[in-house]
Amino acid sequence: MQIDKRIYVVGSGWAGYNLTEHYDCDVYLIDCGGKLALMDAGAGLSLEKMREIIRFHGFSFQDIEAIFITHTHGDHVGGARALQELTGARILAHPDSAEYLRRGAQDKMSVDIAVARGMYPAGFQVEACEAFPIEDGETVSMGEVSFTAIDTPGHCSGHHSYLVETPEKRYLFSGDSIFLGGRISLQNIWDCSLAEYGETAHRLDALDFDALLPSHFGIDLLEGKSHVHRAAEIFAQLGVPGQASESRG
Numbered sequence: 001m002q003i004d005k006r007i008y009v010v011g012s013g014w015a016g017y018n019l020t021e022h023y024d025c026d027v028y029l030i031d032c033g034g035k036l037a038l039m040d041a042g043a044g045l046s047l048e049k050m051r052e053i054i055r056f057h058g059f060s061f062q063d064i065e066a067i068f069i070t071h072t073h074g075d076h077v078g079g080a081r082a083l084q085e086l087t088g089a090r091i092l093a094h095p096d097s098a099e100y101l102r103r104g105a106q107d108k109m110s111v112d113i114a115v116a117r118g119m120y121p122a123g124f125q126v127e128a129c130e131a132f133p134i135e136d137g138e139t140v141s142m143g144e145v146s147f148t149a150i151d152t153p154g155h156c157s158g159h160h161s162y163l164v165e166t167p168e169k170r171y172l173f174s175g176d177s178i179f180l181g182g183r184i185s186l187q188n189i190w191d192c193s194l195a196e197y198g199e200t201a202h203r204l205d206a207l208d209f210d211a212l213l214p215s216h217f218g219i220d221l222l223e224g225k226s227h228v229h230r231a232a233e234i235f236a237q238l239g240v241p242g243q244a245s246e247s248r249g
C-alpha cells in the first residue's frame with residue numbers, strides 16, 4: 001500500500017490494515033531512490049505475503065539494504081533474522097536492542113512473557129541475528145533520504161524513533177511511542193516506564209516534522225506534529241495520555 005511518494009506499507013496486522021499476518025506491526029518500505037530501507041521487520045509469520053506486496057510495487061527483497069528497528073517486541077522483530085537472510089540487509093537498532101537481538105534474549109524483548117500469556121502462538125520466538133547499533137542522534141544517509149535515530153524509551157527500553165527526511169517531507173516514525181491522538185502504549189513489562197515516556201513525548205515535541213507514522217493504529221501525513229504535541233501537553237500537566245490499545249503492541 002503506497003501512502004506517500006516514497007513510502008509504502010508492506011506488512012500490517014490486526015492493529016493496522018490487515019495486509020499481512022495478524023501479528024505484524026506496520027512495516028514500512030522507504031524508497032531512497034534506488035536503495036530501499038525497511039522500518040521494522042514484522043512478526044515474520046508471513047514473509048511470502050510481504051514479498052508479494054513488495055513485488056507488486058515493483059521492488060524486490062534484494063533491493064533492501066537496511067532494516068531500521070524501532071524496538072524488539074515480537075511483532076516488530078520476529079521476522080528480522082529471516083529478512084536478513086532473504087535480503088542481505090543490515091539491521092540497525094538502538095545499542096540495547098542490537099544486543100538483545102544478537103543474544104536472542106527473549107526475556108529482554110518480553111517475548112517469553114508475551115508467548116506465555118497467549119499473545120503469540122506457542123513456540124513463537126525471535127531468532128538471534130546480527131544487528132548493528134545506531135546511536136541516539138546518529139544519522140544514516142541512503143540515496144536522497146536520511147534517517148536520524150532518536151532514543152525514545154517509555155514503551156520499553158532500547159526504543160528508537162526515526163526522523164526520516166526526504167527532499168519532499170519530514171517523517172517521524174515513532175514506533176510504539178506516540179500514536180494518533182497523542183495516545184501511548186503502557187504495558188505491564190519489565191522495561192515500561194511512565195516517567196521516561198513523559199520525557200520522550202517532550203523530546204519528540206521539540207522536533208520539526210510533517211508526518212507521523214507510528215507502528216499501529218493509523219498515520220497522519222500532514223499534521224503529525226499535533227499528535228505528539230497533545231501527548232507532551234498532557235504529560236506537562238502531570239497527566240497520562242490515553243492508551244492506544246488495550247493489550248498488544
Ligand SMILES: [Zn+2]
Binds near residue numbers: 073249
Ligand atoms: Zn511494542
